[in-house]
Amino acid sequence: MSVNFASNEPCASIERLALELSSAAADLARRGWTPASSGNFSARLDPLRIAITVSGCDKGRLTPGDIMLMDDQARALGDSRRPSAEARLHAQIYRLLPQTGAVLHTHSVTQTVASRHFSGAGHVRLSGYELVKAIHGHHSHEQDLLLPVFTNSQDMAEIERHVDAWHAQRQPLHAYLIAGHGIYAWGHDIATAMRHLEAIDFMLACELELRKLPA
Amino acid sequence: MSVNFASNEPCASIERLALELSSAAADLARRGWTPASSGNFSARLDPLRIAITVSGCDKGRLTPGDIMLMDDQARALGDSRRPSAEARLHAQIYRLLPQTGAVLHTHSVTQTVASRHFSGAGHVRLSGYELVKAIHGHHSHEQDLLLPVFTNSQDMAEIERHVDAWHAQRQPLHAYLIAGHGIYAWGHDIATAMRHLEAIDFMLACELELRKLPA
Amino acid sequence: MSVNFASNEPCASIERLALELSSAAADLARRGWTPASSGNFSARLDPLRIAITVSGCDKGRLTPGDIMLMDDQARALGDSRRPSAEARLHAQIYRLLPQTGAVLHTHSVTQTVASRHFSGAGHVRLSGYELVKAIHGHHSHEQDLLLPVFTNSQDMAEIERHVDAWHAQRQPLHAYLIAGHGIYAWGHDIATAMRHLEAIDFMLACELELRKLPA
Amino acid sequence: MSVNFASNEPCASIERLALELSSAAADLARRGWTPASSGNFSARLDPLRIAITVSGCDKGRLTPGDIMLMDDQARALGDSRRPSAEARLHAQIYRLLPQTGAVLHTHSVTQTVASRHFSGAGHVRLSGYELVKAIHGHHSHEQDLLLPVFTNSQDMAEIERHVDAWHAQRQPLHAYLIAGHGIYAWGHDIATAMRHLEAIDFMLACELELRKLPA
Numbered sequence: 001m002s003v004n005f006a007s008n009e010p011c012a013s014i015e016r017l018a019l020e021l022s023s024a025a026a027d028l029a030r031r032g033w034t035p036a037s038s039g040n041f042s043a044r045l046d047p048l049r050i051a052i053t054v055s056g057c058d059k060g061r062l063t064p065g066d067i068m069l070m071d072d073q074a075r076a077l078g079d080s081r082r083p084s085a086e087a088r089l090h091a092q093i094y095r096l097l098p099q100t101g102a103v104l105h106t107h108s109v110t111q112t113v114a115s116r117h118f119s120g121a122g123h124v125r126l127s128g129y130e131l132v133k134a135i136h137g138h139h140s141h142e143q144d145l146l147l148p149v150f151t152n153s154q155d156m157a158e159i160e161r162h163v164d165a166w167h168a169q170r171q172p173l174h175a176y177l178i179a180g181h182g183i184y185a186w187g188h189d190i191a192t193a194m195r196h197l198e199a200i201d202f203m204l205a206c207e208l209e210l211r212k213l214p215a
Numbered sequence: 216m217s218v219n220f221a222s223n224e225p226c227a228s229i230e231r232l233a234l235e236l237s238s239a240a241a242d243l244a245r246r247g248w249t250p251a252s253s254g255n256f257s258a259r260l261d262p263l264r265i266a267i268t269v270s271g272c273d274k275g276r277l278t279p280g281d282i283m284l285m286d287d288q289a290r291a292l293g294d295s296r297r298p299s300a301e302a303r304l305h306a307q308i309y310r311l312l313p314q315t316g317a318v319l320h321t322h323s324v325t326q327t328v329a330s331r332h333f334s335g336a337g338h339v340r341l342s343g344y345e346l347v348k349a350i351h352g353h354h355s356h357e358q359d360l361l362l363p364v365f366t367n368s369q370d371m372a373e374i375e376r377h378v379d380a381w382h383a384q385r386q387p388l389h390a391y392l393i394a395g396h397g398i399y400a401w402g403h404d405i406a407t408a409m410r411h412l413e414a415i416d417f418m419l420a421c422e423l424e425l426r427k428l429p430a
Numbered sequence: 431m432s433v434n435f436a437s438n439e440p441c442a443s444i445e446r447l448a449l450e451l452s453s454a455a456a457d458l459a460r461r462g463w464t465p466a467s468s469g470n471f472s473a474r475l476d477p478l479r480i481a482i483t484v485s486g487c488d489k490g491r492l493t494p495g496d497i498m499l500m501d502d503q504a505r506a507l508g509d510s511r512r513p514s515a516e517a518r519l520h521a522q523i524y525r526l527l528p529q530t531g532a533v534l535h536t537h538s539v540t541q542t543v544a545s546r547h548f549s550g551a552g553h554v555r556l557s558g559y560e561l562v563k564a565i566h567g568h569h570s571h572e573q574d575l576l577l578p579v580f581t582n583s584q585d586m587a588e589i590e591r592h593v594d595a596w597h598a599q600r601q602p603l604h605a606y607l608i609a610g611h612g613i614y615a616w617g618h619d620i621a622t623a624m625r626h627l628e629a630i631d632f633m634l635a636c637e638l639e640l641r642k643l644p645a
Numbered sequence: 646m647s648v649n650f651a652s653n654e655p656c657a658s659i660e661r662l663a664l665e666l667s668s669a670a671a672d673l674a675r676r677g678w679t680p681a682s683s684g685n686f687s688a689r690l691d692p693l694r695i696a697i698t699v700s701g702c703d704k705g706r707l708t709p710g711d712i713m714l715m716d717d718q719a720r721a722l723g724d725s726r727r728p729s730a731e732a733r734l735h736a737q738i739y740r741l742l743p744q745t746g747a748v749l750h751t752h753s754v755t756q757t758v759a760s761r762h763f764s765g766a767g768h769v770r771l772s773g774y775e776l777v778k779a780i781h782g783h784h785s786h787e788q789d790l791l792l793p794v795f796t797n798s799q800d801m802a803e804i805e806r807h808v809d810a811w812h813a814q815r816q817p818l819h820a821y822l823i824a825g826h827g828i829y830a831w832g833h834d835i836a837t838a839m840r841h842l843e844a845i846d847f848m849l850a851c852e853l854e855l856r857k858l859p860a
Contacts (some may be wrong), residue, residue, distance in 0.1 A: 131327075138682065140369045197250065202322075213332055344610050427642050428638065561683060628681045632680040
């Protein structure tokens with residue numbers, strides 16, 4: 001079986017990806033979605049190599065030195081630094097969903113509040129939004145978007161098991177929330193991952209606002 | 216009977232309109248009213264030609280290539296591209312209300328939340344706002360603004376029928392919401408359409424906030 | 431009896447005041463407090479002359495031509511244009527409170543929502559805020575700030591009568607809200623009026639947020 | 646006993662600290678956390694000298710003249726101006742927690758609302774947030790962050806006594822709120838204090854939003 005690995009373009013260079021990641025990160029930082037230097041961002045360079053931000057760097061002003069290469073097991077490539085613990089969750093998405101070209105992890109107030117409000121249910125179902133059509137594979141506002149909300153853990157292996165279990169049940173997996181933490185969203189390239197992230201944050205914001213209004 | 220067709224100025228050029236549309240679109244994108252590249256914008260060039268944004272383009276940085284010409288039946292003029300499905304709704308407004316010089320379609324969180332919250336009633340009545348005077352034909356805060364909220368559909372012909380039915384009942388038609396989707400607002404030129412859109416979003420935001428406050 | 435008329439500085443020029451008003455207006459427009467070109471701003475040039483914005487101009491980009499001179503009865507000085515209807519309310523403040531050097535009238539969502547929420551009571555009392563010390567004459571958070579909320583009217587003379595009646599009762603008059611409309615705030619110069627406006631909007635925002643929280 | 650006094654770097658200069666304070670202040674002003682020129686900011690230059698903003702200056706555009714030196718008893722050093730009353734609270738933190746290199750005092754709407762909403766309890770406990778890891782000494786989202794909320798007073802000595810009493814009970818002291826007023830946050834250097842402030846404001850915003858949602 002041949003798998004079609006996504007890559008951001010046939011001959012994407014690390015310089016080009018780093019520039020695109022920096023631009024996306026600066027945009028997300030401006031929105032306040034990377035408070036206290038949180039969040040991390042990655043993009044697949046080719047089937048074997050993933051560029052990922054080093055943890056703790058200033059997301060508003062990424063420099064080439066803030067981005068390192070790793071493989072899809074989150075092992076550093078040609079770099080003496082270790083990827084951040086959360087890099088394992090990025091790597092998992094590239095393995096489970098080979099069409100993925102970019103993974104974005106952010107913490108907006110909306111994402112964090114939604115992740116806690118819906119943690120009891122274990123998921124949030126977004127229904128009736130035209131903007132769901134911004135999500136790959138959705139062609140009508142009549143399609144729902146089901147996002148799992150996983151329990152947070154400092155042990156990444158535990159979160160990985162939640163993701164694997166959800167995926168093994170053939171549940172849709174377009175993005176996920178971690179309770180009290182934030183969101184992971186992705187797409188076949190950086191622009192698509194940004195579009196997914198923006199649309200999901202928008203629908204979560206609407207969902208929370210609607211709940212504040214008396215019937 | 217002679218009808219006075221609006222046009223943005225006696226000899227507006229396509230270049231001039233494209234520039235004005237780009238500037239309006241960039242302003243609306245900065246406000247977050249075009250999430251995930253949603254929304255589209257049009258302006259009447261002359262009685263026979265309407266300039267409209269191509270769907271899916273980046274609203275923050277429109278280029279001349281993102282704007283195409285169509286007639287008032289939403290048929291492409293001198294362009295091999297097809298206008299987006301929603302172009303039909305723009306064309307309908309230019310036909311129904313010949314004074315219209317520009318139509319703006321956006322999705323702010325406020326617009327989307329209001330469109331769902333008031334969808335059961337089928338309309339939202341804005342009463343007691345000084346800012347209603349920003350809407351053409353309103354000269355006192357004692358005048359109400361009644362906005363219909365139509366059911367969403369992926370079939371534009373269905374939405375067109377809702378608009379036609381509302382208009383056929385001689386109900387006021389200054390802008391409309393589509394449930395779970397967003398707003399269409401217009402005016403005799405781009406600046407007026409922007410003023411209408413901004414004033415309506417403001418009044419909807421107030422209306423929602425007031426409902427969150429205990430009596 | 432000699433009255434100490436405020437003026438923005440001993441030999442303020444109309445050019446200087448126009449520049450300061452433009453800068454304040456651009457700041458307020460950026461905050462979204464002048465939706466749909468609403469709001470107007472004035473500053474006293476000397477005991478006999480007040481510079482005021484012409485109604486309907488773009489508050490984000492005032493030009494010298496957007497500012498005209500009037501006397502404290504809101505009669506145009508050396509200008510064939512008529513001041514806007516609301517100019518009478520500005521003039522009234524300069525007459526009632528001769529220390530006033532600048533009057534700012536804006537419509538933020540917070541101001542408009544507060545003006546409606548508290549219109550039944552006819553006032554809003556801001557208590558327990560450190561920021562009250564930003565208001566002239568307040569030196570402790572233990573001092574309250576009482577803001578009247580007047581009924582809106584398209585007849586400015588009616589609003590003037592409400593203001594006169596409040597003032598005649600020797601009630602404090604630091605700023606006032608008009609229901610469904612917005613706020614008038616002032617100070618002995620433009621910077622002080624801006625500080626008052628910003629502090630009051632902040633305290634109103636807190637007051638509304640506190641009411642949304644369950645006890 | 647030798648105490649390791651924090652300083653922003655081995656040979657930080659007053660010019661360098663002033664520049665960093667200006668940049669932090671401009672960032673906080675842009676967020677609207679210093680309404681009406683409120684707030685003040687300090688950084689330790691060396692064990693004996695603290696640079697602090699003069700009260701009432703424009704936080705969006707600090708100049709070197711807006712920063713003065715004081716000792717850890719809030720006495721001016723080589724300056725004929727007196728530090729603001731609140732400088733005593735800064736000095737107290739440098740004395741109580743010698744690792745402190747910078748203290749930031751701001752008033753966001755979120756901070757002020759939280760300070761009032763939780764004033765009855767006398768504290769706010771932030772539990773279950775991944776972002777707590779941005780706070781020095783917190784390595785898991787399972788750790789709580791307990792912030793005291795002290796009663797406001799125009800007598801700084803009274804607030805100092807509240808802080809001393811809390812600290813004397815060996816309660817954690819990472820930042821504190823003053824009811825109806827704002828927050829004091831700090832860290833071993835300016836960047837860390839900014840990170841703490843940003844993370845705490847974020848968690849307080851989530852906490853308030855969660856309370857607005859029906860269960």
